[in-house]
Amino acid sequence: MKILINDKETDTSVSTLAALAEELNLPAKGVAVAVGGKMVPRTEWTDAALHEGDKVIIINAACGG
């Protein structure tokens, strides 16, 4: 299925956010993910189903100041 990751169309076979995070090798800490404009807490990634056309945004925590 096709989803948008950070505004780029991407093909994926996974069906949950947790599986996507694994596929993309996202770090275990310091990264947040929003789907459809809503932040999804990390504790809910396993149950967060992905659907065709979903807009996924990956946000790295920024520490500069």
Place this chain on the structure above:
Amino acid sequence: MELSLEQKRRYNRHLILDGFGKEGQLRLLQSKVLIVGAGGLGSPVALYLAASGVGTIGLVDGDMVSMTNLQRQVIHATKDVGRMKVDSAEESIRELNPDVTVVKHPVYLSEDNAADLIRQYDFVIDGSDNFATKYLVNDACVMLGKACSIGGISRYSGQLMTLVPGSACYRCLFPEPPAVKDVETCATVGVLGCIAGMLGTVQATECIKYLAGVGTLLTDTLLTFDALTMQWNRFDASRDEHCALCGQQPTITQLKEYAFQPCSKKRN
């Protein structure tokens, strides 16, 4: 409290502003704001809060001004290189608005002093340059029930969120800081200087709105900004019931083990 003639002129554009007025201005004048880090974010925050007439501004920073700071830390000038940042910032604030009382805390925020410092203020701005301090500000503010704005900048982008008691906290979004190997600081990857102004002025705006009681805050929201596309994005967030700090069964109940090392001790 009455406004002096000079104050009526100085704050005129607030006083005539629909929804703000004398009541909003008096609230600012009676408020105390703590700015953690007199750097990239802290500079515009301090300047705008001072100009707007926030009565007391506390500055926490144990660092000195270095030449590499001047590209974005606009409260300091070339002549200030080598001075304590709190001294340099205090001077700029005094020149801008003598109404403001500046309280200098020439130390780094730590687990030992955070609660005592933050307790004295109405609103806290995190403009620090490291994760240890951001988590410390977040945790202390949640524990003490203080409102705050947490901001971060890196490369061409930035992000921020506002916390009030009961809203999602920084840990609800980012439960833990990144692994040390993944941390990118301004000193290692650079930052477009003016980003600090764009994000810092949003932090100042949030603070002023909170103090004056106008508008809707960026609570339960992460605001991100990307300079390359000039895109601002807002993401809805909600309190995570599993959050280690503000969730149903918190495991973080005291301030400890933040392990902050000042930049100056790590590199030049």
